[in-house]
Amino acid sequence: xxxxxxxxxxxxxxxxxxxxxxxxxxxxxxxxxxxxxxxxxxxxxxxxxxxxxxxxxxxxxxxxxxxxxxxxxxxxxxxxxxxxxxxxxxxxxxxxxxxxxxxxxxxxxxxxxxxxxxxxxxxxxxxxxxxxxxxxxxxxxxxxxxxxxxxxxxxxxxxxxxxxxxxxxxxxxxxxxxxxxxxxxxxxxxxxxxxxxxxxxxxxxxxxxxxxxxxxxxxxxxxxxxxxxxxxxxxxxxxxxxxxxxxxxxxxxxxxxxxxxxxxxxxxxxxxxxxxxxxxxxxxxxxxxxxxxxxxxxxxxxxxxxxxxxxxxxxxxxxxxxxxxxxxxxxxxxxxxxxxxxxxxxxxxxxxxxxxxxxxxxxx
Numbered sequence: 347x348x349x350x351x352x353x354x355x356x357x358x359x360x361x362x363x364x365x366x367x368x369x370x371x372x373x374x375x376x377x378x379x380x381x382x383x384x385x386x387x388x389x390x391x392x393x394x395x396x397x398x399x400x401x402x403x404x405x406x407x408x409x410x411x412x413x414x415x416x417x418x419x420x421x422x423x424x425x426x427x428x429x430x431x432x433x434x435x436x437x438x439x440x441x442x443x444x445x446x447x448x449x450x451x452x453x454x455x456x457x458x459x460x461x462x463x464x465x466x467x468x469x470x471x472x473x474x475x476x477x478x479x480x481x482x483x484x485x486x487x488x489x490x491x492x493x494x495x496x497x498x499x500x501x502x503x504x505x506x507x508x509x510x511x512x513x514x515x516x517x518x519x520x521x522x523x524x525x526x527x528x529x530x531x532x533x534x535x536x537x538x539x540x541x542x543x544x545x546x547x548x549x550x551x552x553x554x555x556x557x558x559x560x561x562x563x564x565x566x567x568x569x570x571x572x573x574x575x576x577x578x579x580x581x582x583x584x585x586x587x588x589x590x591x592x593x594x595x596x597x598x599x600x601x602x603x604x605x606x607x608x609x610x611x612x613x614x615x616x617x618x619x620x621x622x623x624x625x626x627x628x629x630x631x632x633x634x635x636x637x638x639x640x641x642x643x644x645x646x647x648x649x650x651x652x653x654x655x656x657x658x659x660x661x662x663x664x665x666x667x668x669x670x671x672x673x674x675x676x677x678x679x680x681x682x683x684x685x686x687x688x689x690x691x692x693x694x695x696x697x698x699x700x701x702x703x704x705x706x707x708x709x710x
Contacts, residue, residue: 474609489584499596557666
């Protein structure tokens with residue numbers, strides 16, 4: 347009887363032979379003791395080739411985490427960089443340069459010392475505040491901090507909050523409005539001043555028409571002559587604060603102490619002409635009076651006092667404009683005592699006249 351043939355002469359199928367041989371290899375009790383040569387060959391082949399099902403489960407290996415993780419992290423960082431550049435292109439230079447000069451916190455009280463010295467770096471058209479403490483200051487109205495409002499005198503907390511907001515509006519309209527900075531009349535700022543305050547209204551009537559030592563728009567407003575001076579960029583840096591207390595007759599008295607830094611250049615200058623920073627620090631005391639006790643218009647304030655200090659704003663007879671010195675004119679102006687225009691720890695000075703020497707700024 348040949349291998350693979352049943353006693354009745356019928357042939358076994360290959361599937362049956364393989365099942366039989368598997369049982370033999372596994373040690374089934376009734377398996378033949380001496381399988382045929384075909385059985386031995388098949389058994390040998392099965393031993394050499396384990397079943398496909400077992401191979402699929404045992405040989406599955408996850409990808410090496412160290413390689414996939416590296417590529418994944420690199421891809422994630424690249425995606426984040428693209429997102430940052432898209433959402434905040436102006437900040438990417440600081441991001442990659444490792445800038446160590448973050449914006450300083452808002453000023454809530456008079457500082458005890460001047461800001462630290464900065465590396466001596468010339469301003470440029472792209473970075474007009476480079477080398478200046480103002481580079482870390484907030485821009486525009488954001489640099490003027492406003493305290494929490496509480497009821498004072500005749501005003502409720504909500505009314506005090508509105509008065510503080512309008513006081514800051516005046517600072518914006520008088521020292522930050524682009525039209526006013528280019529020499530236009532500050533109509534919006536003037537509309538906030540009590541029209542019944544005779545001395546201030548008299549000053550306003552004459553200051554813009556015939557500037558003089560007694561009636562100068564610069565007492566309250568920052569203006570440049572557009573035929574001579576142009577602003578560099580769209581940003582003016584500011585630092586300062588509002589404070590308040592109860593004044594006379596229950597009025598809300600608001601004090602503003604703010605420094606403005608204006609980067610400017612000659613009006614018809616070339617692309618790399620000299621950039622000068624004109625620095626003006628103002629202190630204004632405003633009285634929000636009770637209309638029942640003082641002659642005033644609702645929504646307006648009276649000016650109690652005004653002072654200002656100025657660096658790189660010109661000397662000599664008043665012209666109604668800030669006159670930044672350029673080139674040799676700048677050296678000629680620097681004849682007085684040295685002052686640090688960024689030092690806000692000392693009180694604000696006084697209105698200067700043409701007889702005063704121009705102070706020499708230790709930095710700009």
